[in-house]
Amino acid sequence: MPRADFITGLALIALGVGALMQSLAMPRFADLGVNPYTVPGLVPGLLGAIIAGLGGVLTLRAAGNGGWRMARAETQTPDRAERGREWRRLLITLALTVGYAGGLVGSIPFPLATGLFMLLFILLFTPDEQWKTIPLWRTLVVAVVIAGATATIVTLLFERLFLVRLP
Amino acid sequence: MLENLASFGGALAGFLTPEALFATLWATFVGICVGMMPGLTATLGVALMTTLTFRMAAGDAILILICMYVGAIYGGSRSAILLNMPGTPASAATTLDGFPLARSGQAGHAMATATSGSVLGSLIGMICLAIFAPWLAEFALDFGAYEFFWLAVFGIVISGHLTALDDPLKGWIAGFLGLLVAMVGQEGIHAYERFSFGNSDLAGGIGLLPALVGAFGFAEILSVMKNRPYRVVADAVDSVIPKVREVLSYWRTIIRSGLIGTTMGLVPGVGEDMGAWVSYAAARRASKERKKFGKGSLEGLMSAETGNSAAVPGAIIPVLTLAVPGSAPAAVLLAAMYIHGVRPGPLIMIEFPSFVFEVVAMILLASLAILLYGILLTKPLLRVLAVPREKLMPVVFVLCTVGSFAIASRTFDIWVMLAFGLIGFVLREMKYPMAPLVLGIVLGDILDKSLRRGLVLSDGDPAPFFTRPISLVLWLAVAVTIAMSIPVVRAAVTRGVGSAMHALGVRKKQEANE
Incomplete structure (x- = not known):
């Protein structure tokens, strides 16, 4: 490099x-x-x-080692399609995480922000084969249940059990 | 010695309450789960747990953190064996023999070996902690500003060198960046706000925990989500119960790896992964079955797991006696001790005489807990590996966000976590190690105060920094480490040593002939 x-x-x-x-x-x-x-x-x-x-x-x-040649391609990527998918996954993760921690948290109630973030994350990263093999309603219900459960459990756990203030 | 044994007995008895035993069991369980999941490290686990437990009593909180630490280092072996992916960096050497064993249908046998290695490694490290910590604390009473300055420099240089063996320059850059980060905020002598640019949040300094949660949590989430999903490629169908006779047949390897692991843990900022690699290399050199190493050797697996687990108590020794962490998770432990009002350092045996033995007792309880889980719950615990990343990683990120905010209730700390996550991700992609960065953030304050205090004491004369006995040893070690990483110097030294040995051999031969 x-x-x-x-x-x-x-x-x-x-x-x-x-x-x-x-x-x-x-x-x-x-x-x-x-x-x-x-x-x-x-x-x-x-x-x-x-x-x-x-x-x-x-x-x-x-x-x-030739690093000053700024225009030269760094390496020949063996699988350009996979590299593209990597970038896509990375950018989606960045958008979701920064949007949640830097935008939603503190602006709307914490359980709602967490539930929304969880739901979007799960749905956007559900593998393609799962969309094809499992009925849509089932994937959606599972995502909603996990998002709701996480938002509720984290809120209760931190606020009630560990007595920690939430953002 | 008897006095120390009595202190240990008293400390252990203090933890034999239902509450403490329950805390041991759940914290070790969570630790194993954290260690098992690729992307979740012991550092992240201990950092998140610190934010959850900071309102608890000191003893309970430190017990939970140590159980999390010991459990996570052990838990890493599960994914190393079954996925060929180390759950934590400490388990990288475990994959070399653990995964081939799993592929050959001996996953249970491999996990049993890892369990026995981890338990015995922790116990050897624990004994070393009990013996050497009081002695080292007494020795450290001779440390003044000059010695602490060089200790901080030595920590950065050796950690940068050993965590980036292929390219120490990047390790040193990471370490010095960490030191620079520690300079942000109000300094301790004149209360001047450095690099704050008029921002009141920056004037408060960069919190270690949000920075660590970012560098080890958010950065890992980005890495995991960027890469393809992992798959469980082997399953444990055979017995996971360790065989005592087989374990005993490796007693030499266990003792050697335990001592090497503890020693590597002692070295500032080096930690468990080097403990495993160095133990593994030593075991391969000494083994009669060295050809099997890397192809499914039980001895290789035993050495790696004993080495990384022994490094845990080893890394805690300098935390307690010098306030210098031996590894990244130990750095968080150090921060947690400060939060709970314990002041580690040379005065620990005077100010908190029973604390060292309480830590020894905590490690013993955590070791027994991993043995229990290793025997009883290995197979059910493996289900954790089946949790898809798209469901696990957002939960981890929510915990990172709440954890960063929890300690000081500052939204700024969430931004610190995000910033360090991004920086950590980019640095990791470019092969910069994270441990020296963490060590730099921890040691920045010690280095800053020690240099300035030392110069005041000597009235600006730098000589005491180079002539006092301990300082002399430390700066020579720094100089040799730097010099030996310059290829021309290393080649010249190797040539010189080679020809000297050759000349010595010829001379001895001549003497023998005469």
Whole structure:
């Protein structure tokens, strides 16, 4: 993965330099008579420099392996169709999870948000062969029951048994 | 010694109550289920359980977390044997012989061997914990700011090196990124808000638990859902009861693997998977049946399972005595101890003298619980593997969301979980290990305070960092580890050692002739 390493290396250099500059801008409290060896920016600055250095090594190594040729295809994927399906599954998962945790939770009641998320997740990831072999109503009922049960059990378990506040 | 034994007896007696025994049984059961499911790791299990138990009494909560930890590492062997997929990274070496045994119709026999290896490994680690933790705590009283600074650096360097043997650079990058993450928020000396950019949530720092739940939970969910669904490819039709005579015939392998596993657990941030791999490699070198290794060797399976389970108590030793975790789940355990008011570190035997032996008793109870489940419930428990991922993973994600929020009731922590999940997923896809990242987040504060305190004590003179005896050993270890991972240096050292050995051999031959 020389190309990915090359890009990561550049990103790490940027991150390290950014952290170093932020650290240098941190106060030294000299007017308060603070010992100069305790300044808040000392360790983050060192870490920034080290990360930039490690990023530099990664970049150089990746460049040596041809990673600088940004337009070149990384690898020849043996099964492009499967790769496409992988991306599809990943994007659906991302959309559902981020939509639930970052959007629904806190906006609508927790059991409702959880039930909706569970129902959509189960239905969208039910394998194709199951849609063909098992009657539609059965798949839907099972999904609704699992979604409802999870929402109820998690709510009761956290709020009543473990006395934890829900979002 | 007798005093320690009495403390252990007292601690064990304290847990022989119906409530504690019930907690042991259900927490170990949940741990085994978590370990069995590919995508759910011991780290995630312990982290989620920490969020559930943080309102409980310290003793009860830590008992539940240790049972979860021991159970999850053992549970990983089930899927390693039946699916050829390690349930947790610690069980990767188990697949090498466990799966071929299952394919040849000996899945039950393999699981019985894994059960006995895990129980005995835990017990060996437990004995080492009882013996060495008090001794190490006393030794650690000599540690000052200089030593703790190097210990933190050593942890990052060795963890980065050993968890990414093919490419230590990526391990170190992960470790230093973890240290940088730990710098976010108010620092401990002047209360200055670093990298907060005026955001009050960032000023509070990045919580370890939401970060871990993201890196080990959400990231795993993304990986599992991205890949094709797994299938159970073998079934246990034969007996799952361990045969005592057969187990005893491997006593050398068991003791060796137990000691290696405990030692690997002791090394900061290395943990159970290396415990298993190193034990497996040592067993193969010493075995008379080494040709069978990788093709269904019971000895190979025994060594891997003994090694990973022994690493659990091993990883807890530095948690208790140095406040430095030996593995990722141990890092969560360390955080949980702080939450419950226990302060691990060199003063543990002074401030909480009975706590070390309480932990020893907890490991014993968890080991007995896995033996019980291994004998009685192996076959029914395998049904957990039949739960389809599209029904399991959303439940896990709901728990990740609630768990991230639970400790501090901050919505910000849910965003931390999501962010670390995405970062963890990308890093894992690019072959960066997660353990050094976790270790970095844990050790960041120690490194920061120790460096600055050390410099104040020496008035800016860096010499004590390099000349005090323990510091000297630690920085030399760091330097050698880094140097030996540079191919040119490694090749030169190997050549040098080779020619020196050759010259020594020639000289001895000449002396013998004379």
